[in-house]
Amino acid sequence: MKHSNNKHRAGIALVAAWLGVTASAQTPSQAPVPEAKPGSATPADASTTPAAPAVHTPLSLDQLGWLRGCWSGKVDRREFIETWLPPRGGMMVGISHTVVQDRRHPEPQTQDFEYLRIEARDDGVYYVVIPSGKQEEAFKLTSIGENLGRTAYTFTNPVDQFPQQIVYLRGTEGWLYAQVQGKVDGSPKDVTYPMRHVDCATGATKED
DSSP: OOOOSSGGGTTOOOOOOOOOOOSSSSSOOOOOOOOOOOOOOOOTTGGGSOOOOOOOOOOOGGGGGGGOEEEEEEETTEEEEEEEOOOBTTEEEEEEEEEEOOTTOSSOEEEEEEEEEEEEETTEEEEEEEETTSOOEEEEEEEEEEETTEEEEEEEOOOSSSOSEEEEEEOSTTEEEEEEEEEETTEEEEEEEEEEEEOTTTOOBOOO
16 A cells, blocks of 8 residues: 555555554554664673574565455545455455545545555565556565564665655554655655455454
């Protein structure tokens, strides 16, 4: 889920996910920055103990398999849904759809839609988005880590326009926080979309 500065990014109010954690699940807010942990003291005889070799786990498409299914959220008058197919043939295919309840219309109106995919390439895993039929943009999976008890999947694109990062935070009890991060006119911008894992047919909440 991604927004820009044009009408297709008009939903920016959350991170910006079709990706600051909110103070509550209903209102977008500034993402918190995890506190740095002070370093521990080094034993006097540490030099006599061989250091364990660093272990680097390759980032793979299978690590995103938990996204499979439907995710739904609501902020103010905007409702958004992301749907992902399971990993298959080296990619996951998804779609995002946002509608807004406009007082001038009795029924919700489409505000934004995006075609999404997460794909394995020779040099890594990429989150690719085509916002409302426009030119696609690719964000490389650069890290998987912990953020306030949630697993954070960070995709980065070093471009000059917003956003430069898309972060998917996997929460507990079926929560997903899709963040869009970067700078606008030199100032940090961070919008978050809180979503719950739901049954694609009924919309019933899943607590997995």
